[in-house]
Amino acid sequence: MHSSDRARQNLPGASRTRFATRALFLQLGTVILVVALCTGVYLALAMQQLRKESETSALNIARTMAEDPTVRQLVTEFSADPGTPLAADLRDGELQYTARAIMARTGGLFVVVTDDHGIRLAHPNADRLGKEVSTPYAKVLEGHEVVDWEVGTLGESARAKVPIYALQPGEFVSSREQPVGEVSVGFERGSVFTDLPMLVGSITLAALGSLALATLAMLLMRRRLERATLGLQPEDLAALVQNQTAVLDGVGDGVLGIDPDGIVRVCNSAAERMLNLVDPVGQPITALGLSDALLASLALPSTSDEDRTRALNEGIVHGERILYLEQRPVERNGQQLGRVVIVRDRTDIVALSQRLETVSAMTGALRVQRHEFANRIHVATGLIDAKRVAEAREFLGELLQRGSVEYPVPGLDTLGDSFLQAFLGAKALEAGERGVRLRIAEDSHVHGTVCRPEDTAAVLGNLVDNAISAAVRGPAPRWVEVALFDDASELVLTVADSGDGVPAGRDPFAGHGDNQDLSSDASTTDEVHGFGIGLPLSREIARATGGELWLMDAGGTLGAGAGAGAVFAARLTDAVEPPRSGEGHSEERT
Template sequence: MRFATRVVLLQTATAVAVVAVCAAVFLLLGVQQLRTEAENSALNIARTVAVDPQVRADVAEASADPGTPQAAELRDGELQRLAGAVTERTGTLFVVITDDHGIRLAHPDTDALGQPVSTDFREVLAGKEVVTWQQGTLGVSARAKVPVLPPDGEGTAPVGEVSVGFEPSSVFNDLPTLIGGIAAAAAVALLLAALSAMLLRRRWERLTLGLQPEELVALVQNQAAVLDGVGDGVVALDADGMVRLCNETARDLLGLADPEGKSLAALGVAPSILVAVREGTAGDGIVSGDRVLYVDAQAVRRDGRDLGTVLIVRDRTDLVALSERLETVRAMTSALRVQRHEFANRLHVAAGLLDAGRGHEAREFLGEQLQRGPVDYPVENIDLIGDALLHALIGAHALEAGERGVRVSVAADSLLLSPLRDVEDVAAVLGNLVDNAVRAAVAGHEPRSVSIGCYGDGADLVLTVSDSGPGVVDDVDLFSRRDSSRGDTDRVHGLGVGLPLSRELARRRGGDVWLIESGRPDAVGADSNAAPSGSGAVFGARLCDVLETTPTQTTALGTPTPAKDDAP
């Protein structure tokens, strides 16, 4: 049996039990009320008869007679006629009048006149009124006994009694009507209980999508296991776009605090995420805070009903950073390939001279190559950079840029004496800046060039990268992820991922990446065919604590830098 059905049956059984108890209580109260009304009516009639002057006088006269009155005399007496008239008017079972010895002076059964009553009368003759249910010669009845006092001025001791009774059938004449009313009310109550139980069942199944409690328990267990056991962030939105569930991973990735019951727009998430949720699509390379995210929004439906959206969030920061570093390795590998090719050409020259028997010229050629050392990179002023890895990195990018017609050089005022002790982040940031600069230079006009400035400031590395490209539009924020679906991607300066990632990598170390100069294109002459010339954009970067320092090293920026152990 389904749980909802059990709930309905239990609620109905409870309502039936409550209604039955209430009906029984109301019935008992009604019966008690009818009994009380009958007793009060008997008492009031008995009091009325007992205070009648004629009754008082005749009863006092009969009590004063030492003999026993005869039934024949009493049958036609005034008390018998009065008692009969009262019985006929009020519908009582009997009206009995006795003297002080309990002798019946008036009775519905004329054969009982002159005989003592069958019930105790001593308490009444003591001056008390008695109301009770008793068994008499006429059967069980609700009866009231009232003392009859002598006429005025003749004493206070009772001289007899008046007894009035109602038979049970007359007392409970209204009982069927009372029972019918209680039964009708009980039926209405049970009907309302059944209707409310059915409505509650329908509401229950609609809210739980027809799932039973044991299924809900299993669902919660599975949900907890899935949400806590996966590395992805999961955000569940209802049909109104309100957050109903958010696991810890999603809170960390999106920087959310207490998101339940709020919309994503109110929580301040990236606009690209809102677009993905609204359109039910996926988005990659979305920058949110200091992270690069992949998001995937999927609509959830059950039985044709829209239940909301589930948003999956994955952290791609480390993956994108690794991709940038691998791109740098690829560039260096390409540069080594070029060097290997050039070195092979030199060996072919030496081998050719030896094969021709020109040993003296071959020795001179090899000696010249020994003095020149390895194949030089085509980078002007590269000797100003003392770190071999940075030297190779710039050379590798220069070789690739040369294939695209861009000349890469090191700024003449550059000076870097300290070696790098953390290559990965430097390679990623510098590689991104140089790649963007080369791309901008290719989009510009001749001569196409990129200039790199490297400076040591204690343990910090300061970089500048300038290009000869067309510059940067002032209203474009290069450090924020742009929506390519709206056509606002700057194809010259990248897809909006590399620069935000470079800034994030630098800021992780306490540094930064910024735009120094946007570059202003100038018109040359009035000739429309003349090529415009511009200074291009200039980017700057500071990476903290990436250089090895000596105790008394002087930085390229002209500031003596104490060793770390001597720093305050």
């Protein structure tokens, strides 16, 4: 069962109907309403158009007949007769014949002609001739044309009523002073909407076609939506967002989500802080200003256990941090979604490891010192037991003058702190085993007492170890020179060697290696320099309390003279406790 399925089951009150299905029904209902509304409006407009066309046809026929000279002449004569015409005379009259002929040609329901009193002079029903019409005619006799739908003796119809004007005697000129009758032409309601069924059928087919196309489009949209969301529903997406927020903000490690195109899609605040990123989401990983070492590590995802193990064991220097990266590919339903990068800040752990290594080295030096001191006490005890008191006194006097252990370090007596003497003495023994001579600069002077031995030993020990490694790879004679000065509470030190120096264009603090004299040979660099975190870490320790560590000279013309290797310097604040008044230099020595 996928996590999305479990999340969906755990959602309280979540609908069992899939969102895509609900969206399909909603869209389909909307389309149906829109199509029905459009169909209704179109039908209404079509019916209105049909009514308008029938009214226009009736009006044009009525106007044509009202302008006919014969009709006007006959109606003028009937209107001038004060009596009422007989139906028998009208049945076979010319007006009746003309009206029937027009009805036959136009398919009208009726063509009615009246005089100025509304008496029918022509009518489809001969029995109604000579009788007054059933619909109003006063407005027409006032000279107005009337177009309307009315219900008369022949039923409801679209009719047009046009006034008939008399002719001047002997001329075909109309007299527009007073109408002498009217012409009324009507079309039956059924004939008006004869084409309506065909029109409705066409509209229905168009509406059904529109619904079919809309349904197909929505089905395709639904499929696309499910594919884009990987089958997740809105409830699932909401649960994933909540879970993602809780996980990303609830861990101290940095988390980066990178899609197959190398675009950052997820980045929590811890990753932004560790990698010094600003709004990385949506940007390519190559555009975030990361170091070359980080980009090389992020170039390809780690798919094997060996790659993941190496990623966990190798540190990468980024700025002042020692970072460890772990990558894991992400896929769903066989589709590669990208990879997740876990970023862990191990600066404090590595710094503590460096301090522990320094303490271990000091412990070994003190063990050697204790062993040597025990041997000398045994010698003195033997001389006393042998009753050779004078020789024992002389031996103890020499010990008092030169100290408990004689380290092979020229200039060591210029340092008034026993910790520095023991530490550099132990480093001198290690350097001697590798064929390198360690010496103290003649102008060195430390009168105070070191009060931060762990940080001092970590910085000084790393610089000395790097210098020894560089000297071993350099020409003979091989040496390392250390200069130390105290200024109130600050401790200033420089370390020079006889190595080849730092190659031009190479930043020793960029994580290329621990050795201060970086070689251009990649294999040598990897063998000697380890993972490249010593110098950046030492600088981080120095800067932690306001100090600094820097490269004074890459080629070696300072301090020890021409031909020397690189010269590194460091300033440690609050590292020395100044001597109290009255305390001398010799009192600090051991």
